[in-house]
Amino acid sequence: MEGFWYKEWSQGRRFVIKLEPGQSLCSRLSAFCEAADVHNAVIVSAVGSMQNVRFRGIKTGAKRPITPPRMHVHEVRGPLELVGLEGNLFPDESGRIDHHLHIMVGKSSGEIVGGHLFDAEVFATCEIMLTEVLVEGVERHASVSGGVPTIFIEEDSSP
């Protein structure tokens, strides 16, 4: 296969999750996965309001791997409307659930900012709809060339 890998996954359980104000979005998502014994998941939707949002953009002209000097880290105090949360959760080599999330948040001016999410704190509320992904052989490993953990899909022999 040329330049791509793929694997079919089937839909597992579907959850609605409500995060408590003041909580860290990323740590609560990991805690949920443990509590509900979810190993892989995809974010279907997420709305609410966030503060102290830490995310990064990649500098113009940067080459791989994306190391700290090649990124702009933004910290927006907010509070901001949570306009979008894209991403997925897969276990890393050690089996711990690792997330790769991109966030969009809206300022009072209506201006939207966002990027690769490091973490964010729930402000008033956070309602997440999530679907469990049933699949084997998909893990997130640190990618030396990319500089950012990325999913690896093992080829299984079945067609």
Next chain:
Amino acid sequence: MEITRKVQAGTLQSSDLMIFLEPADALVIEIESTVKAQFEHLIRARIEAVLERHGVRAGRVRITDRGALDYAIEARMETALKRAKEA
């Protein structure tokens, strides 16, 4: 490195030197300088060092020096060789 064509580098301003480089069977270095008596041998040594570094065995190097210091001699020689290499 082979000298395959005629090139030049440098200027005739003071503290600079002009280098003309062209293909030849043997290595010939001709030096004309405002300070020829005291410095010719030093200029020659500096030119030979650069030619050595670039593995140049043959070629005619004509130099018109206006009191250039070592860094300028080396730089202009390197530029001449670079221009000789360009297709």
Next chain:
Amino acid sequence: MNGFRLRRTLLYVPGNMPSMLQNIPIFQCDGVMIDLEDAVPLSEKDAARILVRSFLENYRERNKELLVRINPLDSPRGFDDLKEVLPALPDGIRLPKADTPEIVETLDTLLTEYEEELGLELGRFSILPSIESAEGIINCVKIARSSPRLIGLAFGAEDFTASLEIERTKTGEELFHARTRVVWAAKAVGIQAIDTIFADAGDMEGLRRETELIKKLGLTGKSLVNPRQIEVIHEVFAPKQEEIDYALQVIEAIGKAREMGTGVASLGGKMVDAPVVKRALRVLKTAQAHGMVDVELDEEVIYGKE
């Protein structure tokens, strides 16, 4: 400001002229910008960058800040300049045609790669972008924030007036808004603002007038092409003796107030508030850099502890 460094005079030196390069150690300016761009004809770009690298390699004990003005990054020449000269360790790069934050970011990431390749401390190379077009002026607020490597914003009137298709005049009304905007953008992030060159090296009075104007506007230094202009610019930027005397009195009043435990000091019946102290400190630091005064500036005494 991190590391108070005087940049009253930044002298352009043509990159393809050994006679001028060799004078760099003896020029009395605060910094030098070795020029691989406008001062070097197209046919000599290759020769100039090799000459400059060779010169920098042999000029180790430096007595002033050394920047290299590379060619713009919208052509391979700018990249070739960096490749040749960075290993010879200039202090920083003056980037021409810095019209957008993205072009400064591009230079920022390139310098990071060279620092990694050469095993240097990350962030070692500084950047001084030239704001020299209508687009550059519009974007200079974002440009000022585009990289931690920036030591200042440098205004370039020659290309700026060309981009507006207007004349560059000696009285400079046409540059007024552009200069103030560059100052605001730079001061908002705590970096310096460097003014454009004054082309007529014979008109010392015109130079003095222009330098007094830009100092009043908040610019902290000036680019120049002729060493003869250095002294006039330094005179204008040097604090006046009465300014120094007053600043010393302010610091003394603060010291006394601290001893007596009162929060606010007064001088000649007037309250000495924070901006007055800040200005006094800046005058004394500048005076010290001019060698006009030798005073111990204990910031803890001056600003007090938490």
